[in-house]
Amino acid sequence: xxxxxxxxxxxxxxxxxxxxxxxxxxxxxxxxxxxxxxxxxxxxxxxxxxxxxxxxxxxxxxxxxxxxxxxxxxxxxxxxxxxxxxxxxxxxxxxxxxxxxxxxxxxxxxxxxxxxxxxxxxxxxxxxxxxxxxxxxxxxxxxxxxxxxxxxxxxxxxxxxxxxxxxxxxxxxxxxxxxxxxxxxxxxxxxxxxxxxxxxxxxxxxxxxxxxxxxxxxxxxxxxxxxxxxxxxxxxxxxxxxxxxxxxxxxxxxxxxxxxxxxxxxxxxxxxxxxxxxxxxxxxxxxxxxxxxxxxxxxxxxxxxxxxxxxxxx
Numbered sequence: 001x002x003x004x005x006x007x008x009x010x011x012x013x014x015x016x017x018x019x020x021x022x023x024x025x026x027x028x029x030x031x032x033x034x035x036x037x038x039x040x041x042x043x044x045x046x047x048x049x050x051x052x053x054x055x056x057x058x059x060x061x062x063x064x065x066x067x068x069x070x071x072x073x074x075x076x077x078x079x080x081x082x083x084x085x086x087x088x089x090x091x092x093x094x095x096x097x098x099x100x101x102x103x104x105x106x107x108x109x110x111x112x113x114x115x116x117x118x119x120x121x122x123x124x125x126x127x128x129x130x131x132x133x134x135x136x137x138x139x140x141x142x143x144x145x146x147x148x149x150x151x152x153x154x155x156x157x158x159x160x161x162x163x164x165x166x167x168x169x170x171x172x173x174x175x176x177x178x179x180x181x182x183x184x185x186x187x188x189x190x191x192x193x194x195x196x197x198x199x200x201x202x203x204x205x206x207x208x209x210x211x212x213x214x215x216x217x218x219x220x221x222x223x224x225x226x227x228x229x230x231x232x233x234x235x236x237x238x239x240x241x242x243x244x245x246x247x248x249x250x251x252x253x254x255x256x257x258x259x260x261x262x263x264x265x266x267x268x269x270x271x272x273x274x275x276x277x278x279x280x281x282x283x284x285x286x287x288x289x290x291x292x293x294x295x296x297x298x299x300x301x302x303x304x305x306x307x308x309x310x311x312x313x314x
Contacts, residue, residue: 002032002088003079004060004265011070011078016056018069025049031064051271060086060265084261086305091267094277095258095306096228099123105256105309108301111223115246117199117239118229120159121178128225129182129191133211135221141175141196141208152177158278175208199229200238203245217246224253228307230287231258231279240294244314253296253312257284259303284308 007015018024025045032048055061066075079085095101102123112132116124119136128134144155152161154174161177168180175194183189190211197205207213214220224243230236243253260283267273274281287310288298297313 003063004086004088004091005063005066005079006060006083006085006261006264007058007078008081008083011074011081012056012058014074014078015061015066015069020049020052024068025052027068028052028065031068032062054271058264059271060084062088084259084265084305086265090306091265092269094228094267094273094279095256095262096122098306101256101307102227103127104302105225105227105254105307108309108311109223109225109254110252111221113221113223115195115202115221115224115243117202117224117226117243118233119178121161121165121174121181122227123185124225124227125178125192126182126185126187129188133191133193135193135195135211135214136178137195137197137199137202137205138174138178139196139198141173141178141194143174145171145174145177179210199233200235200242202239202242219246219248221246221251222248223251226253226255228256228258230255231281237290237294240291240296240312244295247314249314251314253314255287255310255312257282257287257308257310259305259308260284262306284310 022045025048026040028048029040029044063075063079066078070078106124106127109128114128114132114134116134116136119125119138125134125136140154140157140159143157145152145161146155150163152163153159154161165177165181165184168184171177171180175196179189179194182192193211194208195205196208203217205217224247258281260281263274263281270276284300291298291312299311299313301311302309
């Protein structure tokens, strides 16, 4: 399986010194092709030249391409001193979609009444519902689901939904789809509550369905989770302050973030995935700074190739 390598500065300078002649570009096409190549046209060479330009700017390089550009020995040395290395199979979707990453994240969570921020139809409610009550909060849960040809989409958003889940029952709005997804993946549905609202004004969120309706959200939750949701929303800094109104006095906030180096890898087959998916990658230092400004203590728990976990203490 192919690996993508984020080069150290020393090896990046070496890479920039390699001449990208037509012969080299043709070798790159052959080395990185997933299927047998019969003919190498000008359009294909232009595409490879464009991608090679990104590698020179500091984007992650397929190891097979490094072998062609630096030689086997050089590629192996570059691999050993790399900033980060991620297998191609781990880049086929955003880390949000990874069950394994979600399971590791949920293993950190300690609480009986959990507020999951920006839940969408993700794994966190499925996993946490096995041992506690979890309330999924999303600003789009009351939006209609519309059909566009073969696709389903949440109206007014870029959220595209899976047709097989929608076929399991009636889907009028995004909350309906989310509950079908959770149920299909083994969630204890009696432990999941659905809230609709803006996390920047968490106290004003509306109960939609599911687990027993809280009499009031003020101080109701003993912890909150944000599984990459801060990477997807504007104004997440305001959310940190808003949460203080709905969290108990000694509550924690568990946050998963994209690591800063991930912006240089081709997620879902593109190096421009931030722009195309409407997300923003930022370093944990920014989260730490904003959290401390909002009065939280901070503990960095994990710094991995696909995710960083940070725990905020009130």
